[in-house]
Amino acid sequence: MDIRPFKALRPVRDKVHLVATRPFYTYRTNVLKAKIQSNPYSFLHIINPDFDLHREEAEVLDLESRLNLVKEQYQRFIDEGILITDETPSIYIYRQSSDNQEYTGIIAATSACDYNEGKVKKHEATLTKREKLFTKYLDLVGYNAEPVLLCHKKIDGLDTLLDQSTSQRPDYEFTTTDKLKHELWVLPTNISEQISKYFKEIDACYIADGHHRSASSAALNQLRIEKNRSCDKDGYFLSFLIDESKLKVFEYNRIVRNIEDLSEEEFINSLTKNFKVKALNKKRKSNLEHEIIMIMNDNWYSLICKDHIIETDHPVKSLDAEILTNYVLTPILGIKDLKTDKNVEFISGTEKLDNLKKKMYKDGFDIAFILYPVSMDQVKKVADNNMIMPPKSTWVEPKMRSGLTIYSLNE
Numbered sequence: 207m208d209i210r211p212f213k214a215l216r217p218v219r220d221k222v223h224l225v226a227t228r229p230f231y232t233y234r235t236n237v238l239k240a241k242i243q244s245n246p247y248s249f250l251h252i253i254n255p256d257f258d259l260h261r262e263e264a265e266v267l268d269l270e271s272r273l274n275l276v277k278e279q280y281q282r283f284i285d286e287g288i289l290i291t292d293e294t295p296s297i298y299i300y301r302q303s304s305d306n307q308e309y310t311g312i313i314a315a316t317s318a319c320d321y322n323e324g325k326v327k328k329h330e331a332t333l334t335k336r337e338k339l340f341t342k343y344l345d346l347v348g349y350n351a352e353p354v355l356l357c358h359k360k361i362d363g364l365d366t367l368l369d370q371s372t373s374q375r376p377d378y379e380f381t382t383t384d385k386l387k388h389e390l391w392v393l394p395t396n397i398s399e400q401i402s403k404y405f406k407e408i409d410a411c412y413i414a415d416g417h418h419r420s421a422s423s424a425a426l427n428q429l430r431i432e433k434n435r436s437c438d439k440d441g442y443f444l445s446f447l448i449d450e451s452k453l454k455v456f457e458y459n460r461i462v463r464n465i466e467d468l469s470e471e472e473f474i475n476s477l478t479k480n481f482k483v484k485a486l487n488k489k490r491k492s493n494l495e496h497e498i499i500m501i502m503n504d505n506w507y508s509l510i511c512k513d514h515i516i517e518t519d520h521p522v523k524s525l526d527a528e529i530l531t532n533y534v535l536t537p538i539l540g541i542k543d544l545k546t547d548k549n550v551e552f553i554s555g556t557e558k559l560d561n562l563k564k565k566m567y568k569d570g571f572d573i574a575f576i577l578y579p580v581s582m583d584q585v586k587k588v589a590d591n592n593m594i595m596p597p598k599s600t601w602v603e604p605k606m607r608s609g610l611t612i613y614s615l616n617e
Contacts, residue, residue: 457578
């Protein structure tokens with residue numbers, strides 16, 4: 207693998223806790239508005255600049271005008287000294303921790319050639335329209351502020367080097383209102399170069415989160431080559447690389463509505479052909495692979511897949527999310543396309559069961575399906591076979607902050 211140090215644009219130390227933010231699409235509209243109005247330093251002002259406009263002005267903006275506003279806000283943050291550029295290229299160690307979980311990895315530039323040659327392995331399909339949109343975004347605004355999350359096999363010597371480096375005081379250390387602690391270390395040249403050498407020893411890594419970002423970065427490189435305006439930076443994209451054993455993969459649960467014509471008894475009977483159905487006397491998550499927990503009319507059920515529907519040797523058809531789609535959602539509940547059907551929604555496995563149930567009934571859903579999390583080995587098996595996982599199969603953590611380290615795409 208080809209990774210290398212880069213000169214990050216970063217918030218000044220005294221403002222980093224104010225600048226770095228969750229991606230804007232993770233906020234509800236009212237929360238996003240409150241964040242922007244209450245914090246003049248938030249990176250949200252850059253990635254969502256039309257929020258500062260009057261509604262009438264924002265509604266008439268075309269895409270290029272919006273992207274130019276992003277670029278202007280980005281430059282304003284630089285001109286005002288909120289963002290500064292490191293003097294020398296570095297690799298960065300980032301750690302995110304809570305009371306019961308810790309994630310430590312490195313932020314570096316990863317080769318777009320490695321992506322094109324299949325060394326950066328994918329398990330998710332990208333939408334051409336979205337890919338083209340993000341490529342245009344990168345080309346016009348000239349920066350990338352959200353790292354692609356990549357995981358890799360254990361690298362001998364890397365943990366020792368990271369432990370030694372993180373024994374020093376971090377360059378950034380702050381806690382956000384979601385009770386997550388964030389730490390960042392800027393590594394000296396010799397350590398950065400050593401880490402780059404370690405990664406040359408591995409053949410591949412896997413995209414855990416950020417398929418559209420990586421695809422768009424590779425497309426940008428090709429676009430600029432074709433237009434004879436490429437620079438060295440185009441051949442790489444911003445990434446956070448972490449040992450696969452240190453990632454946390456959660457399930458992605460499904461809630462379904464508009465099943466008025468189906469009684470609970472009829473529905474249970476239709477399931478018994480392919481599942482062993484058992485009523486539960488208390489709420490719980492799935493305890494094992496091929497067990498799906500179902501909630502319907504305040505009743506909880508365990509659905510155990512029967513052997514004849516489990517294609518053990520098939521990387522995709524053996525996944526519980528695919529089994530649920532093929533034997534329940536499509537044939538019984540009429541859900542034809544998980545990406546577009548408005549009668550199905552997805553809830554992260556990080557949500558508490560009470561919150562899932564509350565959302566289910568508040569928004570008029572009838573049934574919830576709680577899945578067992580897939581393993582990283584299952585994800586890798588799908589990617590290694592050049593296959594695609596069902597939509598919303600995994601919720602992977604850590605989720606990165608926008609604006610913590612920014613990768614400039616211009617000289």
